[in-house]
Amino acid sequence: MSFSYPRAGQAVDAGIAAIFLRISPMDMPRNAGSHRSLLSLARALGFLLATGIYGWAQTPVKPLPLLTHADQIRELSPEQAAIGYPVRIRGTITDDVPAPDFFVQDSTAGIYVEGSRAPTFTHHFGDLVEVEGITGPGRFAPVIREQKLRVLGKGTLPDAKLYPFSELADGQMDSQWVRVRGIVRSVSIDRTSWHETVLAMRIASGDGEFHVRVPISEERDFSSWVDTGVLIEGVCGSLSTFRRQLSGVLFYVPRLKFIRIEAPANRIPFSSLLLFSPAEGARHRVRVRGVVSYQQLGNAVFLQGEGKGLRVRTQQETPLQIGDIVDVLGFPVTGESAPVLTDAVMHRVGHGPPPVPIELDLAAPWEQYDGALVSTDAILLERRQQAGGLRLLLRAGETIFEATLAGVGGVPPHSSIRLNSTVRVTGICLVRSGGLWSVPQSFRLLLRSPGDIAVLRAPSWWNLKHTLWLLGATVTILLLVVAWVMVLGRRLREQMHVIHQKLQMGAVLEERNRIARELHDTLEQELAGITMQLDLAVDCLQNTPQVARQAVEAARNMSRHSMIEARRSVWDLRCQLLENGDLVSALTEIATPLAERKGATIDVQITGRPVRLDGSIEMNLLRIGQEAVANAVKHSGAHHILIELHYDKGTVGLSVSDDGHGFDPEQTPATGHFGLLDMRERAHCLGCILHVESQPGRGTRITASAPLKERPSPDEELKTHTYSGG
Numbered sequence: 001m002s003f004s005y006p007r008a009g010q011a012v013d014a015g016i017a018a019i020f021l022r023i024s025p026m027d028m029p030r031n032a033g034s035h036r037s038l039l040s041l042a043r044a045l046g047f048l049l050a051t052g053i054y055g056w057a058q059t060p061v062k063p064l065p066l067l068t069h070a071d072q073i074r075e076l077s078p079e080q081a082a083i084g085y086p087v088r089i090r091g092t093i094t095d096d097v098p099a100p101d102f103f104v105q106d107s108t109a110g111i112y113v114e115g116s117r118a119p120t121f122t123h124h125f126g127d128l129v130e131v132e133g134i135t136g137p138g139r140f141a142p143v144i145r146e147q148k149l150r151v152l153g154k155g156t157l158p159d160a161k162l163y164p165f166s167e168l169a170d171g172q173m174d175s176q177w178v179r180v181r182g183i184v185r186s187v188s189i190d191r192t193s194w195h196e197t198v199l200a201m202r203i204a205s206g207d208g209e210f211h212v213r214v215p216i217s218e219e220r221d222f223s224s225w226v227d228t229g230v231l232i233e234g235v236c237g238s239l240s241t242f243r244r245q246l247s248g249v250l251f252y253v254p255r256l257k258f259i260r261i262e263a264p265a266n267r268i269p270f271s272s273l274l275l276f277s278p279a280e281g282a283r284h285r286v287r288v289r290g291v292v293s294y295q296q297l298g299n300a301v302f303l304q305g306e307g308k309g310l311r312v313r314t315q316q317e318t319p320l321q322i323g324d325i326v327d328v329l330g331f332p333v334t335g336e337s338a339p340v341l342t343d344a345v346m347h348r349v350g351h352g353p354p355p356v357p358i359e360l361d362l363a364a365p366w367e368q369y370d371g372a373l374v375s376t377d378a379i380l381l382e383r384r385q386q387a388g389g390l391r392l393l394l395r396a397g398e399t400i401f402e403a404t405l406a407g408v409g410g411v412p413p414h415s416s417i418r419l420n421s422t423v424r425v426t427g428i429c430l431v432r433s434g435g436l437w438s439v440p441q442s443f444r445l446l447l448r449s450p451g452d453i454a455v456l457r458a459p460s461w462w463n464l465k466h467t468l469w470l471l472g473a474t475v476t477i478l479l480l481v482v483a484w485v486m487v488l489g490r491r492l493r494e495q496m497h498v499i500h501q502k503l504q505m506g507a508v509l510e511e512r513n514r515i516a517r518e519l520h521d522t523l524e525q526e527l528a529g530i531t532m533q534l535d536l537a538v539d540c541l542q543n544t545p546q547v548a549r550q551a552v553e554a555a556r557n558m559s560r561h562s563m564i565e566a567r568r569s570v571w572d573l574r575c576q577l578l579e580n581g582d583l584v585s586a587l588t589e590i591a592t593p594l595a596e597r598k599g600a601t602i603d604v605q606i607t608g609r610p611v612r613l614d615g616s617i618e619m620n621l622l623r624i625g626q627e628a629v630a631n632a633v634k635h636s637g638a639h640h641i642l643i644e645l646h647y648d649k650g651t652v653g654l655s656v657s658d659d660g661h662g663f664d665p666e667q668t669p670a671t672g673h674f675g676l677l678d679m680r681e682r683a684h685c686l687g688c689i690l691h692v693e694s695q696p697g698r699g700t701r702i703t704a705s706a707p708l709k710e711r712p713s714p715d716e717e718l719k720t721h722t723y724s725g726g
Contacts, residue, residue: 227285309372608647636660
């Protein structure tokens with residue numbers, strides 16, 4: 001069949017006309033130029049409109065075809081059905097709820113009709129009617145939107161073909177009158193979904209389920225239908241999402257008479273659940289009786305009987321006690337390792353003693369314990385408090401498993417049980433299987449109460465954890481002792497340093513006292529002798545000049561000797577600058593004031609890495625440098641003096657250069673000048689030779705190189721700061 005659509009030009013013309021007609025005088029701008037532009041646009045639009053109307057009048061529009069069969073409507077896509085093709089079909093109403101909608105089926109197929117609400121047409125199930133209307137996309141498949149209906153008389157229902165549910169589950173039989181077999185899983189009265197009161201049913205068929213709605217005139221108890229085999233005849237409908245995707249199958253059954261009860265429920269024992277039976281083609285509800293071993297209210301009940309356990313899934317919230325005897329009706333399904341009952345209802349028939357736990361044999365097939373109350377001895381490996389309760393990790397032989405206790409809040413009831421304790425646990429065994437052949441892989445126990453775990457034997461205190469703890473504590477103590485020894489050692493070194501400084505200061509004071517005594521015993525006496533000789537010279541100067549001359553000569557010799565003794569006594573003292581700093585800083589602080597007095601400049605240059613030297617080396621090099629600078633400033637008239645210190649691996653060298661007048665080193669020093677002599681003596685003490693390079697008018701360079709020595713012991717260092725006078 002072929003369909004034609006309205007020309008595109010018609011839509012364009014209509015759009016232009018709509019735009020033109022929506023321009024009102026209130027929308028006109030007040031600006032004159034804009035006004036003229038808008039008028040021009042209006043004229044252009046008017047021309048286009050007139051042209052479109054003329055073309056539309058000259059070209060007739062081909063109307064949409066009239067659809068007269070239901071299969072023509074079912075062949076439309078949702079987009080095509082939304083255009084609104086005219087429909088006129090004749091068929092029998094196969095279901096007249098929910099009002100005002102209904103189903104109608106002609107000789108080709110069945111279709112859903114969205115009933116008109118204004119006006120409302122009278123129609124009933126089984127009427128032969130002629131329906132006029134237009135097509136609509138519907139929620140899942142195309143539908144008819146009713147505009148007119150005429151009842152022609154009593155119709156004849158089509159022959160219903162029996163289908164397996166697998167052929168109905170894909171939605172291709174939507175709106176068709178069919179038959180299907182199944183087992184009633186649940187029944188209830190639905191008063192809210194539609195305007196009519198209906199019987200709501202859930203039917204299991206093959207590997208799937210579907211829903212049924214049947215209008216009823218009076219309410220009664222349909223619970224006896226549960227687990228019965230039924231043959232249902234009605235309209236196969238579809239449930240869908242807002243994306244038009246199939247979400248389920250809903251059967252519209254017009255009357256209760258189209259549901260035929262075929263078979264009653266069977267009763268079988270625990271051991272017969274899900275056994276092969278060639279006469280059974282569907283799963284029926286079974287009735288079992290057992291003793292309650294544990295209940296998860298509103299979720300599951302565990303029964304014990306015939307030496308086996310059974311897990312029953314139910315939403316029934318009837319509280320049961322351990323030991324209650326109950327009858328249970330439910331549908332057997334395959335669990336993870338053993339059959340379970342689902343959609344079950346329970347009825348308490350009595351109370352007996354609590355069930356006796358089955359001893360868990362880990363060498364036997366685990367699936368035989370699924371759902372049963374078991375007990376076993378195990379070693380507690382781990383204990384953890386979780387949001388849902390207490391979780392225990394246990395080991396029985398070589399098998400590790402979990403045990404959980406639900407609803408434990410606050411302080412865990414078994415927090416005092418030490419790890420590695422041997423305990424006896426009792427609980428519901430849940431086996432987990434996996435793989436193609438459903439081989440048992442693990443199991444866990446559901447503890448019913450804190451009393452399901454009992455301590456049989458506490459572990460030995462001497463275990464790996466405590467050994468490691470003790471070892472760690474020992475290592476920690478040793479580390480603390482070592483750290484304390486290191487701290488004591490550092491404090492001892494600090495104390496020794498303080499003692500060394502005190503001894504050093506005491507030695508310096510003692511040396512100063514000794515020098516004071518020497519000055520008193522030698523220098524003071526010699527000065528007194530000089531004074532006496534000068535007094536004698538004054539007395540004898542007029543009468544005996546020869547005696548006066550001899551007295552003056554003796555005084556001069558005594559004065560020279562006293563000067564040498566005084567210089568040695570004073571310069572042998574430990575310099576305070578070396579006590580507070582190193583040789584470089586001491587040379588700089590001593591030489592700078594000497595040069596500034598005469599307006600000379602001094603540069604100090606260091607080569608190598610400066611290190612602290614032996615006390616005697618630093619003292620002698622400092623005095624050599626001090627004397628060389630003093631001579632350059634006082635006697636040479638130097639303007640620039642350069643002091644150089646060279647630090648090598650084995651030696652340290654001192655060089656003092658000036659740009660003064662210079663002199664002849666071979667010439668005998670003038671009377672009373674002992675600078676060169678003192679520097680040579682100090683160089684000799686260092687184990688080296690003082691080199692003097694000088695010429696008249698070319699300045700002077702004095703160098704000395706001393707070998708590096710290790711720092712002496714405190715006693716040896718004290719000796720370097722003394723002078724015995726010998």
